[in-house]
Amino acid sequence: MAAAAHEIGTSSRATGEVVLEARNLRKNFGGIKAVDDVSFELRNGEILGMVGDNGAGKSTLIKIITGAYQKDSGEILLGGQPTEINSTGHARELGLETVYQSSGLVEVMDAPANLFLGREKLKEGWLGKYFGMIDKRFMRRETDNLLKTLNITVRNLAAPVQTLSGGQQQSVAVGRAAYWRGKIIILDEPANNIGVDQQRAVLELVRQIRDQHDIPFIMISHNMEHIFQVADRIIVMRNGKKVGDKRVADTSRNEVVGLITGALA
Numbered sequence: 001m002a003a004a005a006h007e008i009g010t011s012s013r014a015t016g017e018v019v020l021e022a023r024n025l026r027k028n029f030g031g032i033k034a035v036d037d038v039s040f041e042l043r044n045g046e047i048l049g050m051v052g053d054n055g056a057g058k059s060t061l062i063k064i065i066t067g068a069y070q071k072d073s074g075e076i077l078l079g080g081q082p083t084e085i086n087s088t089g090h091a092r093e094l095g096l097e098t099v100y101q102s103s104g105l106v107e108v109m110d111a112p113a114n115l116f117l118g119r120e121k122l123k124e125g126w127l128g129k130y131f132g133m134i135d136k137r138f139m140r141r142e143t144d145n146l147l148k149t150l151n152i153t154v155r156n157l158a159a160p161v162q163t164l165s166g167g168q169q170q171s172v173a174v175g176r177a178a179y180w181r182g183k184i185i186i187l188d189e190p191a192n193n194i195g196v197d198q199q200r201a202v203l204e205l206v207r208q209i210r211d212q213h214d215i216p217f218i219m220i221s222h223n224m225e226h227i228f229q230v231a232d233r234i235i236v237m238r239n240g241k242k243v244g245d246k247r248v249a250d251t252s253r254n255e256v257v258g259l260i261t262g263a264l265a
């Protein structure tokens with residue numbers, strides 16, 4: 001099992017053009033330099049791992065990119081174009097899909113409702129147009145297809161997603177990001193709080209979506225094994241600064257831990 005898990009990560013892929021570039025981003029909270037002059041690139045088809053201790057600035061960096069926080073200075077380029085990202089809604093319109101630790105699903109709603117949350121498909125014609133009637137059949141069919149492609153088995157599509165396992169919920173959340181043609185999918189601790197087998201399923205799903213759609217991912221994780229299993233490249237944050245940017249093929253767990261703790265600083 002351990003050997004197989006190891007195997008997943010050994011194929012680092014050649015990657016495509018730069019889809020996201022962050023240049024000299026800064027964000028202070030009072031006297032705290034939460035993000036301190038951070039630059040990095042993300043290429044198509046790349047899984048970029050982001051690691052660092054608590055308080056290192058990972059979430060702040062992600063929140064700047066996903067429009068939840070406004071940067072103090074610096075620049076964000078999407079597809080080479082300098083872009084101001086004003087809000088999380090704006091980020092989503094630009095194709096930045098974020099999956100949070102808590103999967104971001106509405107637990108009492110079923111999988112189709114979650115897949116189409118906030119983007120419900122209305123019925124064709126006047127029923128949809130004038131009465132806002134939702135095309136549940138379409139939504140079910142799409143969800144069914146999506147889950148099948150992603151090898152997620154949900155016994156009853158009409159059941160609230162809280163009846164799914166934690167891993168399945170995460171998978172639905174990741175699948176949703178892919179379904180909406182996210183240009184970039186950002187995962188903040190995707191496999192936290194779920195069982196080991198389920199974690200593996202979520203990581204495999206990330207790989208599958210990347211392989212099939214060439215969608216790049218940024219994945220924050222505390223789990224060094226997860227990072228080494230799926231990432232092509234690793235960014236290490238420490239005290240708001242980027243202290244490492246390494247291809248997985250060119251580094252080791254020891255080196256990355258050293259960068260996280262500052263032992264190698």
Ligand SMILES: Nc1ncnc2c1ncn2[C@@H]1O[C@H](COP(=O)(O)OP(=O)(O)O)[C@@H](O)[C@H]1O
Pocket residue numbers: 029032033034052053054055056057058059060061237
């Ligand atoms: N909204 C905020 N207000 C004040 N300080 C914040 C806020 N968000 C983050 N910080 C501070 O910024 C630093 C970086 O935090 P964060 O980005 O959450 O780190 P990480 O995600 O790596 O654990 C920490 O010192 C944290 O206390």
Ligand SMILES: [Mg+2]
Pocket residue numbers: 058059060
């Ligand atoms: Mg965080």
